[in-house]
Amino acid sequence: xxxxxxxxxxxxxxxxxxxxxxxxxxxxxxxxxxxxxxxxxxxxxxxxxxxxxxxxxxxxxxxxxxxxxxxxxxxxxxxxxxxxxxxxxxxxxxxxxxxxxxxxxxxxxxxxxxxxxxxxxxxxxxxxxxxxxxxxxxxxxxxxxxxxxxxxxxxxxxxxxxxxxxxxxxxxxxxxxxxxxxxxxxxxxxxxxxxxxxxxxxxxxxxxxxxxxxxxxxxxxxxxxxxxxxxxxxxxxxxxxxxxxxxxxxxxxxxxxxxxxxxxxxx
Amino acid sequence: xxxxxxxxxxxxxxxxxxxxxxxxxxxxxxxxxxxxxxxxxxxxxxxxxxxxxxxxxxxxxxxxxxxxxxxxxxxxxxxxxxxxxxxxxxxxxxxxxxxxxxxxxxxxxxxxxxxxxxxxxxxxxxxxxxxxxxxxxxxxxxxxxxxxxxxxxxxxxxxxxxxxxxxxxxxxxxxxxxxxxxxxxxxxxxxxxxxxxxxxxxxxxxxxxxxxxxxxxxxxxxxxxxxxxxxxx
Amino acid sequence: xxxxxxxxxxxxxxxxxxxxxxxxxxxxxxxxxxxxxxxxxxxxxxxxxxxxxxxxxxxxxxxxxxxxxxxxxxxxxxxxxxxxxxxxxxxxxxxxxxxxxxxxxxxxxxxxxxxxxxxxxxxxxxxxxxxxxxxxxxxxxxxxxxxxxxxxxxxxxxxxxxxxxxxxxxxxxxxxxxxxxxxxxxxxxxxxxxxxxxxxxxxxxxxxxxxxxxxxxxxxxxxxxxxxxxxxx
Numbered sequence: 001x002x003x004x005x006x007x008x009x010x011x012x013x014x015x016x017x018x019x020x021x022x023x024x025x026x027x028x029x030x031x032x033x034x035x036x037x038x039x040x041x042x043x044x045x046x047x048x049x050x051x052x053x054x055x056x057x058x059x060x061x062x063x064x065x066x067x068x069x070x071x072x073x074x075x076x077x078x079x080x081x082x083x084x085x086x087x088x089x090x091x092x093x094x095x096x097x098x099x100x101x102x103x104x105x106x107x108x109x110x111x112x113x114x115x116x117x118x119x120x121x122x123x124x125x126x127x128x129x130x131x132x133x134x135x136x137x138x139x140x141x142x143x144x145x146x147x148x149x150x151x152x153x154x155x156x157x158x159x160x161x162x163x164x165x166x167x168x169x170x171x172x173x174x175x176x177x178x179x180x181x182x183x184x185x186x187x188x189x190x191x192x193x194x195x196x197x198x199x200x201x202x203x204x205x206x207x208x209x210x211x212x213x214x215x216x217x218x219x220x221x222x223x224x225x226x227x228x229x230x231x232x233x234x235x236x237x238x239x240x241x242x243x244x245x246x247x248x249x250x251x252x253x254x255x256x257x258x259x260x261x262x263x264x265x266x267x
Numbered sequence: 268x269x270x271x272x273x274x275x276x277x278x279x280x281x282x283x284x285x286x287x288x289x290x291x292x293x294x295x296x297x298x299x300x301x302x303x304x305x306x307x308x309x310x311x312x313x314x315x316x317x318x319x320x321x322x323x324x325x326x327x328x329x330x331x332x333x334x335x336x337x338x339x340x341x342x343x344x345x346x347x348x349x350x351x352x353x354x355x356x357x358x359x360x361x362x363x364x365x366x367x368x369x370x371x372x373x374x375x376x377x378x379x380x381x382x383x384x385x386x387x388x389x390x391x392x393x394x395x396x397x398x399x400x401x402x403x404x405x406x407x408x409x410x411x412x413x414x415x416x417x418x419x420x421x422x423x424x425x426x427x428x429x430x431x432x433x434x435x436x437x438x439x440x441x442x443x444x445x446x447x448x449x450x451x452x453x454x455x456x457x458x459x460x461x462x463x464x465x466x467x468x469x470x471x472x473x474x475x476x477x478x479x480x481x482x483x484x485x486x487x488x489x490x491x492x493x494x495x496x497x498x499x500x
Numbered sequence: 501x502x503x504x505x506x507x508x509x510x511x512x513x514x515x516x517x518x519x520x521x522x523x524x525x526x527x528x529x530x531x532x533x534x535x536x537x538x539x540x541x542x543x544x545x546x547x548x549x550x551x552x553x554x555x556x557x558x559x560x561x562x563x564x565x566x567x568x569x570x571x572x573x574x575x576x577x578x579x580x581x582x583x584x585x586x587x588x589x590x591x592x593x594x595x596x597x598x599x600x601x602x603x604x605x606x607x608x609x610x611x612x613x614x615x616x617x618x619x620x621x622x623x624x625x626x627x628x629x630x631x632x633x634x635x636x637x638x639x640x641x642x643x644x645x646x647x648x649x650x651x652x653x654x655x656x657x658x659x660x661x662x663x664x665x666x667x668x669x670x671x672x673x674x675x676x677x678x679x680x681x682x683x684x685x686x687x688x689x690x691x692x693x694x695x696x697x698x699x700x701x702x703x704x705x706x707x708x709x710x711x712x713x714x715x716x717x718x719x720x721x722x723x724x725x726x727x728x729x730x731x732x733x
Contacts, residue, residue: 025608025609025612025632025634026632026633026634027633028632028633028634029632029633029634071634108631108633110692111631111694112631112632112633114685114689114692114694115612115615115616115619115631115632116612116615117685118615118618118619118683118684118685119611119612119615121684121685122611122614122615122618122675122683122684123606123611125675125677126590126676127674127675127676128580128587128673128674128675128676129674130593130597131590131593131596131597132587132588132589132590132593132596133302133305133306133587133588133596134306134541134585134586134587135305135306135353135538135539135540135541135586136305136306136308137307137308137309138539138540138541139354139355139363139538139539140363140539140541141363141364141365141539142363142364142365143364143365143367144364144365144366144367145367145368145369146366146367146368146369147369147370147371148368148369148370148371149371149372149373149377149410149414150370150372150373150441151372151373151378151381151441151442152442153442153444155373155378156378156381156382156385156442157450157456157459157461158461159375159378159379159382160378160379160382160383160385160386160472161456161461161462162461163379163398163399163400164398164462164466164470164472165462165463165466165470166400167398167399167400168466168467168470169465169466169467294572297574298572298573298574298589298592299574299592299595300574301573301574301575302574302575302588302589302596303574303595305538305574305575305586305588306588319595339527339531340531340534341530341531341532341534341535341536341538342534342535342538353538355535355538355539356531356535359531359535362532362535362536362539362552363535363539
C-alpha cells in the first residue's frame, strides 16, 4: 500500500511535471513535491526559490493551454504576493511580514510532510488481518445457565401450613356427612311411634345412635326438630317439666292415660 | 576456502531431505508451524502444512515436537481425524463456559414438598404424597435434590424399601436455621397467622430431629445402588 | 453447597493478596491466561481476565511474564487498545499473507486523512483540510467511518459547532497500537510543534486524545441529531 502511496511517478525534470497536475492532491502537495525535488531539508528550504518554481510550473501549464484548477491559481497568486513581499523592502509596522508568511508556508509544508510520513509509517505497520493474524478458530465461550433457587422461610412455612390446613379441614368435611339430617331423625321416630304408648324419655330412643360423643349433639338436635314436626302433625305429644329437663314423648293416637310413676303432672 | 565450501554444497544437493537442519532453521520451522496452526480457521493436515513450508521439512517430526512443547500449557496441539489444531487444555475447558446464574423462585409444589421433607423427615415419597394429597412429580424431587437442600438419607425398612428424604446443612444455611428443631410448631404457626383456628383440635405438626443418624426403621443407602447413582456408561 | 462454597470464598478473600503463590499456582495461572487469550475472538482487558481468575491474582505481572515467554515464538502476546491479544509474529507475515482476505486498499487521500485524524484528534473536517491543503471528499470520511477506524467524537465549541473526529479501538487493534500515545513518532511530532493545528506553531501543543473523555472545547454529540444519524423513514 505504501508503495502505491509513494508511487505516483515523481518526475525529476520539469518537462514531465507539466502534464501531471492531476496527480497532485492540491497545490500544497505540488509545493511539497517541488520542495522534495530540491533535495534539501524542508526546514531549510528556500521559500523564495520554491515560490518561483511553482509560478514557473503554473506558467508552463498555461502556456500549453491546459486547464488549471482554481486552487492552484489561488496559490499562485498568493505566492506571487509572498515573492514581492520578500523581495521588496519591508514597510514599517506592516503585518504580517514576508518573513512571517514564508515561515507559515514552511510550517504548513513541514506539517503536511510529517503527516505523510506518519501515514506511511502507519500503513507499514504489521496490520491485523493483513500481516499478523488473530486466532483463526477462536473457541467460543459457552454460557451455561443454571438456576439458583431462592425462597424465604416465610414462603416455606406458609406453603406448609396452608397445605396441612387444607388437608385437615378436608377431613372435618368428611365427618359432616355423618351428621343426622332431620329426615333421618323423622324416619327413626316414625318407626318407633308404636312403642311410645306411654311417656318415654326421648333419650331412650336416641341412645343407640350415639356412636360417638360428636354424634350425640347432632342426633339430639335433629330428633328434637323432627319431633316438633310430628307434634305439629298431631302424631305425638311432647312434655318437659323444666328447662334442660329430660324430654318425654308418647304416641298421641294410642295414648293411655296411665301416669308413669315419676311422670310429671300436665302443665 | 572455496574448495571446501564447494564440497559442502555438493553434499547438500545430493541429500536434501537429510540435510542437517541448523538450530535456527529448526526454530524457525517451529515458529512457522505455530503461526500457521494458530491462524488457521480449520484443522490442518501435515500435507496442508507441507505446502507452506520449505520442501523436505520433516513435518510430522516437527509437529510432534511442537505438541510436546505445548503439552503442559493452557493450549495443546492435538490431532483430530488426522489433522492438527490448537485447542484449550481439557482441564481448563471450564474457563470457556460462563456460568450464568438465573435467580428462580421455587414453585408452589416444590415449596410444599420441601417443607414436608423438613418437618416430616425422614419421609418417603409416598408419605409426602399422602400429606400433600397430590402426586409429587419426580421432577420436583430432582429439582430439590439439585438445589442441595434435600438429600436421600436411606431406605425405610418396609416392603419396597422406599428411599427416605431429609434436609441438608445447605437447607439450614439458606433458611437461617440452626437446626430443623427450630422450625415453628403449631402454636407458633398460629401466632404468625399461618394457621387459622379452623384447624381441628387434634392438628399437629411433627417436631423434626435432624440427626445425621438413621432412624431405627431406616437402612443406609448403598453407594453402589445403580438406581440412585447412575453409573456412567 | 452454597454454604461450603461461601466459606472457601471468605477464606480466599481474607488472605488473597498476602497469600504466597505456590509454583503450581503460578503455573496454573499462566496456563489459564494462555487458554483464555488463545480462545478469545477479541482482545481481552486485564479486567476481563481478572473476572475469570482467582481473586487477588496479579494479572498484569502474569501477562507480562506470558508475553515474555512467547516473545520468540510464532505467536506473540501483544497489547492493543489497552487489551491483550495473541497474534502471529510480525516477521511471519510472508507465510500467512495468503490467508489475508483481500482488503480494500486505502487511497492515498484516505490514508492521509486517517493519519491526520489519529495524530490530531479531536479534529474537525476544516482542520483536516487546512493541513492537507485540499477539500476532503465526503466519500473519504464515510469510508473511514464505515471501516470503523474513525468515529465522530463530539462537536467543537466554536461557531458552527463542527463535528470532531477521532480514532476507535478497532483502529488501534488493526494497527497494533496500545494507545494513540504509541502512534509512531508522535513524541517527535509533538516536540516539533507539528501537531499544532494553529499557525504559526509554538503556542500550544495539543495531544491526540482517543479517550472517551471530551476535550474542554468539545461538546458531546446529540444522539438524535438528524444530520449525523439519519433516521429511518
